[in-house]
Amino acid sequence: MLILRCPYCGIDADETELTPGGEAHITRAGPGSSDAEFEAYLFLRENPKGVHFERWRHSYGCGKWFHAARCTATNEVFGTYSAQVTAPPKELCQKISGKRPGWLSRWLS
Amino acid sequence: MAETTSALPGARFDGAVLIEEAGLRGMITLKGDLAATRLHSAATGVAGVDFPGQGEANCVGEHGLCWMAPDELLILVPYARAAEDSAAIATALAGTHHLVTNVSDARVIFTAAGPAAREVLAKLTPADLHPDSFRPGQFRRTRLAQAPAAYWMRDAETFEIIAFRSMAAYVFDLLVGAANPAAPVGRY
Structure with a gap:
C-alpha cells in the first residue's frame, strides 16, 4: 500500500484516497505532428523496473493533481512534487541518484 | 411552501459512541x-x-x-x-x-461522540487518527468506506462528519456498524 504526501494540502494520503494518472511528463503531440509523434504521445510508455515518475490525483481530498517519484520494484516513494512542472525537480533527481546510483529515465538523458 | 428537512431527521444510535444526524446546517x-x-x-x-x-x-x-x-x-x-x-x-x-x-x-452532518469516537472513525477511514496525528482543530477530507467525507474534532471526544446528502443513509449505516458495542478495538 502506497502513502503519498499531497504537495498541496500536506496530507499523507493513502493510495485508496488517490486516483492514479499514469506516467508523468508526457508531452502532448498536437495538430501538425507526425503519426509517429502522435503514436508516441498516445501509446508509448515507460515500463521500468525501478524509478518511475507518475501523476496522481488527490481525489478524495483537495482534488488536485500532483507528481510522484516511486520505485516500481520496491514501492519506495522518493518524493512528490507540484503538477506545474514539465520535468522532475533537480533536488529530487539528486536524491534518487543517491539511492539508486546509475538510474536511467528518458527525462534525464 | 414545503418544509425543508435534513437527510435523516432524528437518526440516532447509542452504541460504543453516540451517533446523531446533526440536522440542517x-x-x-x-x-x-x-x-x-x-x-x-x-x-x-x-x-x-x-x-x-x-x-x-x-x-x-x-x-x-x-x-x-x-x-x-x-x-x-x-x-x-x-x-x-x-x-x-x-x-x-x-x-x-x-x-x-x-x-x-447537498450535504449531511453527523456527530460521533464518546471516548471511543477515534476508534469508530478509524474503522472506516484510511487516515491516521492517532491522538498525536489528528487533534481537535484539524480538518481532514478523506473517505468513509466507499463514501467521500470530511471530518474534524469538536473536542477530544467528538467528531463532526460531513458527507453527501445522497449518501446519508449509507454513511449512517457505516457509523452504526462501526459503533457496535460488541466490537471494540482498544487501539487508541
Missing part, C-alpha cells in the same frame, strides 16, 4: 485566492471565527471555517442564514476571481 463553498485580504475578511465576517490554516477547521457553535483545498474554503453558518450570507460574500468579492455557492442542501 448552512454550508457555503468559497473558491478563490485564500491569501487575499478581501476573501479573508468576507469569510471571517460571515463566519465570525478566525481564518483557518492549511488542513484546519475553526468551528464555534453552528459557525465555522474549514480549509478544503489550497483554493477552497467551506463556510458553516446556521441553515437559515446560508442564502443571505452567500449573497453577502458574492457582493463583498464582486470584481475579484472567486466562486461562491450555497451547498447546504
